[in-house]
Amino acid sequence: MTEKNIPDIVVSRLPVYLQTLQLLKKEGKTITSSQELGEKSGITAAQVRKDLSFFGEFGKQGSGYNIDFLTEKILAILKLDRVWDVALVGIGDLGHAIARYPGFAERGFNIRFIFDSDPKKIGIKVGNHEVQSMDNMVEVIRGAGIRVAMITVPSHAAQTVADLLIEAGVKAILNYAPVPLIVPDGVRVETVSPIIQMEHMTYYL
């Protein structure tokens, strides 16, 4: 299996297949087809087969995919067969909701540190974590070898925080601030943009 030169759009669909596989498993199924997997993922069966064929042979003609086997394979491809420690920066309402949300930990994203710049928030407990000052953030993150972070600070502070995270060695940033972040090659940003998603829908109303 080579993972070189896989189109990013294909990679972006793997987590969707994973979500659907986990849903099918919850429903008690053990085998699925490209038809079913596609239908429940909102993707055509042909696209499912083509996407998965980039990574190897995961099913047999006519007998479908074993759900556990395919789940394991996709987890390995996406490097989700391990736990990723995550730094969360910004502990407002959204930061609190994320810190308390079990969904990330269930998928292997372990919030290890929480940082904020507000002296009134430093030292407070959120879940199992004590909020730490951003003053030592770069050293703490670098020392722990953390490569994944979430930004939940106000827009005006997001780029500064991103720059510090990158200085600390972070390579993947989930950005909840509604601003585009500029990052160097080798660092990836995904922005969570519910407002942009809303504004996309109103066009059709």
Add this chain to the structure above:
Amino acid sequence: MTEKNIPDIVVSRLPVYLQTLQLLKKEGKTITSSQELGEKSGITAAQVRKDLSFFGEFGKQGSGYNIDFLTEKILAILKLDRVWDVALVGIGDLGHAIARYPGFAERGFNIRFIFDSDPKKIGIKVGNHEVQSMDNMVEVIRGAGIRVAMITVPSHAAQTVADLLIEAGVKAILNYAPVPLIVPDGVRVETVSPIIQMEHMTYYL
């Protein structure tokens, strides 16, 4: 200006341009170029020009775009030149964070009703709203003519809630539950999927 048959991918980029225009305005600018607008939106200048040309002539060769004028035009195209009343369903941690977040209201999305099915939550105040029982949800939403909703309930309840919203006349759903929703033609769903965005990035780590 005809708005028929515009590719959805073009429509999906308009809110991004809007966000960048509002950022440029905040920086004190009054004129921008397709180069600048593209660069700050992560889109090529040629694509910006092509996208905008679907809707008319918004700039003059060599003199760029007037930021206020282009902002107004895009707001009108996306039907964001008005206030949209929104129903929020599910008032856990995330629902609270959304209800208190000023960002949606600033962009014209006015949370008008909050619903939950938990008797312990009904009647509590969140912001200016009293949480209402889901028992009357269909009638209340239909009576108020609301067409936009946000779902922040647990995964297992999301499809049932979506079905009720659609019965009530909702045509656009922002779904925060990490499950795909099945909806009829004429109804649009956008799912906020931070976990899928995270899992997309780990591939590259």
